[in-house]
Amino acid sequence: MSKVTMTVNGRKMAAEVEGRTLLSGFLREGLELTGTHVGCDTSQCGACVVLVNGQAVKSCTAFAADLEGAEVTTVEGMANPDGSLGNIQQAFQDYHGLQCGYCTPGMVMSTAALLADNPKPTEEEVRHYLEGNICRCTGYQNIVRAVMAASGQDVGALAAE
Amino acid sequence: MPKDDGIGASTKRREDTRFLTGNGKYTDDINLRGQTYVHFLRSDVAHGRIKGIDSSAAEAMDGVLRVFTAADFDSAGGIPCGWQVTDKHGQPMQEPKHPILAEGKVRHVGDPICAVVAETYAQARDAAEAIEVDIEELEPVVDMKAALKDGATKVHDDLSSNLCYDWGFVEENKDAVNEAFNNAAHVVSLELTNNRLVANPMEPRVAVGDYDPWGDSHTLYTTSQNPHVIRLLMGAFVLNIPEHKLRVVAPDVGGGFGSKIYHYAEEAFCTYAAKVLKRPVKWTSSRSEAFISDAHGRDHKTKIELALDADHNFTALRTETYANMGAYLSTFAPSIPTWLHGTLMAGNYKTPLIYVNVKAVFTNTVPVDAYRGAGRPEATFQIERLVDKAARELGVDPIELRRQNFIKPEEFPYQTPVAVVYDTGNYHATMDKMLELSDYAGFEARRAESAARGKLRGFGIAHYIEACGIAPSNLVGQLGARAGLYESASVRVNATGSISVYTGSHSHGQGHETTFAQVVAEMIGVDANSIEIHHGDTSNTPMGMGTYGSRSLAVGGSAIVKATNKIIDKAKKIAAHLLEAAPEDIELKDGKFSVAGTDKSVDWSGVTLAAYVPHNYPLEELEPGLEETAFYDPSNFTYPSGAYGCEVELDPETGKIDILRFIAADDFGNIVNPMIVEGQVHGGLAQGIGQALLENCVYDDQGQLLSGSYMDYTMPRADDMRGFTVDHSCVTPCTHNPLGVKGCGEAGAIGSPPAVVNAAIDALHRAGHTHITHIDMPLTPSRVWAAMNG
Amino acid sequence: MYNFDFVKPGSVADAVAALAGEEAQPLSGGQTLIPSMKARLNAPGSLVSLTGIPELVGVCREGDTLVIGAATTHAQVARDAAGDFPGLAALAGQIGDPAVRNKGTIGGSLANNDPSACYPAAALGTGATIVTDRREIAADDYFQGMFTTALEEGEIITSVRLPIPQASAYAKFVQPASRFALTAAFVARYASGVRVAITGASENGVFRWAEAEAALSSDFSANALDGLAHSAHEMIADLHGTAAYRAHLVGVMTRRAVAAAGS
């Protein structure tokens, strides 16, 4: 066991980890930040996506010990300072971009990474970017709408093709 | 205009705030003090005899508390099956025991043999590898038809064969059906497979068992769609724990799609082991484990035939289906290919004579049970593929052939030859709506544009009917169900007028906390924010049957309406007392009680306060308090229907099919929250398109699962579909429930697979590949290419 | 997964020293190693992280060669190679998904040599040199069949040197579940001739398609491939495609890569 320190959602946090402790486990068990979900064991589903030093990373596919000193943002860190829903979160609620909520933390974090890189993505770009995030509930259409709305674009009608 | 938060409003979901901020409470988020972890050692062979288990090394390992085997469950029952189907000779189905841990034999890859409980999950898993299981491999039974051959290896030694049942429906019609085929002007037939699928809710299953020795009481936290059903099945049939000593909690659940209906061995194990060890026991499934332990869906092989007269009227339909049950009977498994499938074989059509034969077969594969749509997608796929093929063979327009044979709006209620009575519907209207929304008229121009780019474009249609809102208890009882299918609700009005509703339904993505509140808000005329919906905990909700079969609003919502009406009745009596008027003269509007024709009124909270502070109150006639419970048992199924249009583009070089637009025109009856309904349809479409193009659960001939992870089981992604247009403006309200609602959860998954396949075949035919009459799902690029070049 | 010791050296020398230990294994982006450890297919005694070694990261041009540090992520290559070697940048940008690209590295990909991976096609298709802590290996010698390379025990890749082509492109037909290549072609045109590398298709891993190279070297156009078909012999057959289908895709993807490369 060794101690790992990270800045998580702006706060310095530490927990004891084994070599095999994954970032997802560090967050969920070590820090009790259970917003980050685990939906697979082959690194495909993206339910676990968080930002590490500003970049989207699958927290189930990174060792906590390899991230000493990293800045991590999870879905718990996405609300406004007053506790109200942040811009991306609000768009997901407004456009019904979630149902069971299980994929949602990963979707929100991937969206944050996308919009940081590409503030006005097209529908194609959004669909492509979300390739690593699986949602079984929504059929994605409302997620895509929510992402585009979060980027300030009109989503009244998503084109048919 | 609907009120902001009443019936018909697209109220934003209140549950979203906790999900979007990471504050959902899913079962895996629950960690109890002193918790231990279990890992199941599962069979890696499909079929084998257990000769011996040596767990001594494992038991000596760090942190290991105990290794359990079947012997520990001598006094427990098997996992029960909730439905008994009677075969065509009137005999009950063959029903093997389904032990918690494998007894003597393993029967599928993933069958649990031992359970290791340790201080940490990693220790449990490490120790499981130190267990030596001596297994004599037996020949696996994988192919359904081979399983039924004389002399085939038996999955269950104590059964007479691998046949669970051979079901005929309606058996008495069989000769008349055959006669109609003999006299038919045209007969069209098709052999097809309904591919095996894995439900794959994004949250894997989790169970946490807890035991309180002081009260001798058990609590199970589990990822379930129906906690009361689990309490009943596990308490009464497996572990012999009376209801009052067993609490089952299904907190936030990350999707289910059927796979979380059933009672699973892991739930019983954790509940039981927590008592043995006097410590909480937690199991979290990995995704890989889910693939070999969650019940699968579909997996039918069918031959279907349609007889038509010279004028192209459908005169008879007959089918023969092989339905895979897997190695054991999961909770509802026997009912899926029978009562949820055979009864739907009339589709939207006036086919007068129908005979359905289903042979349910045991194989050395994971048990198969309901998956979104359950039986109805299989029925719809057969009918709608066959009608399309018929149109092609007869050289008529597939739309016109359907219209000609549709049940007409004036013919409802309509008694089909397969037992059910459709109460309402207007299939011509949904078909017209779909064609309008899909710009069918402009298709030819779009096709030409695709052709100019070397791509093949096609348009496919399907019209579906489903029976949902399950189900009338007395009817399903006759059909073999071992439970009722009512729903319950308690409405507790608090002293200040706020309202707590306890529903037996369960929400795992459907948004009940929002929609159910809309219903009550509308009925009473109070702000929806003063209403809270509780579900998922057997300790505070009345016995309910849970959420599946598109039943929550139609059955659960109806129970809420019923309970709320009781509340209103009583509240009116209190108001009458306060206003010194007769109860009959009291009107409730916008949360205010008034005496008809006067300006005398008292508001909602005035009445609720009087109910709990009964100083000025008719105590001789009326109990204090304002809390009512109701059970609603539907008198019929509900019958949503709709027309689906799918436009695809096919790349002839690679065989890849892209969905360009998908139009769903559904008749769901009345709608409470259009936004949520639309989301339900989107999700269903994605799963149906997934079945048609991407998803396939495949075993090799040794019973090894080839598609056992997301590396090989293709989950639909954002990039795999686009252009959904969903309409629900065609409304024929359900005639027998108080809200006039039909249910919308499964429709998308039911109607879409045939629309997609029909579109692909259409594209191929328009490009001259007329020899291709069918391609089995999923239509992968490789299969399409092979068909084109075969 | 099994437990292990975790070390994170700051230099190649320290990494090589750490890797001399028993059952030690390098960890780069972890996008392959971690899932395989979860499945208990891989059980190192210690993991030596390469992500804290600055000299292993970066993309830089040296004359007609692009040099990429082994621990450079796919995302960084997609970004930093775009100007000098757009065909390679586009390939890197198609690997997996954004989160995988933010962690996965070129060194890890080449060391792993998955028969469906993308980078092996670029390395073989450019005739790259794989530079390790102890030697330089030509791509033609490096890839030795699926999951097999010329690397020795404890040897680590430090960089990859890719000759920059006049024109190049990667055409990938995605295996829809895993997002790896079902079959993909990397085509690169040099003054000396054309190289074509195919990944995803063969039971022997990445390979060069000699007939196509010959045809394209005399006429770099998709039409030059007319009539050329690859044999289905030793092609991978699985749920996602038959051997014949993969052989067919070899032709289609090569043609598409040539068309995308332009002239």
Ligand SMILES: Cc1cc2nc3c(=O)[nH]c(=O)nc-3n(C[C@H](O)[C@H](O)[C@H](O)COP(=O)(O)OP(=O)(O)OC[C@H]3O[C@@H](n4cnc5c(N)ncnc54)[C@H](O)[C@@H]3O)c2cc1C
């Ligand atoms: C969802 C998903 C999708 C993917 N899609 C694709 C795809 O489309 N195309 C594709 O090509 N790949 C794909 N990958 C694989 C991805 O590109 C990996 O990142 C890559 O194959 C391995 O690189 P890594 O840095 O993650 O290596 P690691 O996982 O850290 O290591 C892989 C192996 O290489 C060894 N190793 C690592 N670095 C070195 C080194 N410098 N010297 C010697 N040995 C070393 C390790 O010991 C290990 O055995 C995908 C992965 C995932 C999870």
Ligand code: FES
């Ligand atoms: S849990 Fe990380 S990708 Fe699935």
Ligand code: FES
């Ligand atoms: S909302 Fe349930 S998985 Fe996406």
